Amino acid sequence: MNASNLSLLVIAGGKSTRLGRDKRQLQLGDKSLLEITLAKGRNAGFTEIFLCAEAPSPFLTELAEKYGALLLFDEKQGLGPVSGLAQGLKHLTTSWALAMAGDMPFLDLEELCRWGATLPTSELALVPVIQGRLQPLAAFYRRETATYFQKALHDNIRKIRQVLEAFPCNKVEYTGSPSHFFNLNTPADWRLAQGRFANLRRRLPLISITAPASGTGKTTFIEKLLPRLRKRGIRTGVIKSDSHGFNLDMEGKDSCRFSEAGAESVAVISPQGWFITQKTAQRADFEAVASKMEGIDLLLTESRSHGTLPTLSLWRGKGEPFTGEDTAALFTSSPQEDAASLYEYHINNLEKAVELCLFLMGR
16 A cells, blocks of 8 residues: 555644644744645655645645645544544545654655555554554544544544454554654653754764863763763764864974975875874864764864754753753753753763664654
8 A cells, every 4th residue: 555545634633732832833944834734745756646734724724725635624622633633534535544643754655555555354444563562643543534533533542552442443553664653742852853954964973072161071971881882883073162273283294294384284194094184264064074084984073162953962960051952952960850941861871862862863
């Protein structure tokens, strides 16, 4: 089964209570979060697209017209995605639909359709399972399930999982990346989404490691991070930013003499490797330097100033922690684990740092 045989239900209620603003209109690049989803659906070639929302708005009308989607509104408000599924499923002209939340910007629709290429014959739904968790808003539903969701509306049932218990459902472990199912609910999630999106547009993913003061442990943090990334198959390069300037060559060496004589650039090549020193009028852009580094999947940069999006910020009580818009997460000696605006972790939690690096680089 491919997209040309399926309908797409985009469930986009619009409450966004945990985020504090309408997440459907948050901008990633030149598109809103909801437009990214609709554009993916149209590009994937779905037979029909339904945009299921709680209430009308000019924003929704414009997007529906732009992407040829049929705009549907909840018959009964306040019951979340159950209302959207009930409305969308009863309008299907195809036998099956892929239903997805409108706040999953990194879901690969084509990969998901390949995974669900053989839809079940006896069950009424195919639901991915990721690390033990059901993903009912990235799942395939037969048209007949509309009856069950309509009954759930009548009974004021809000939980999709409860509805799934009413009919035969095939729950299968998903074989792709768990990060594809990331959904955006909080300001902290929004920071992660912006960081990952920035890297998906780069030739080489970049993550900055920053701290407001020396002695915080940036170098040690990176040293501990590197072997853990290697174990995950990630080849990592590092660029150190130094505001005081440096001289790589030892006095008396030929390369140093060439630089002192006025050479703007000096290269040294040996059987073990090579390096280039290049004079510039201004600090070079990280990505320009990274383009000259070979055989790496990820670039880490170490800086005592605000970094380049996305940033992992380190703090041990010296100075004020960097928590600007470029900060994806804060690693500190005293984290607040329930912080909603910015994810905080203990500075020694290197496994979480690896997990975030993989996510932010698009893995």
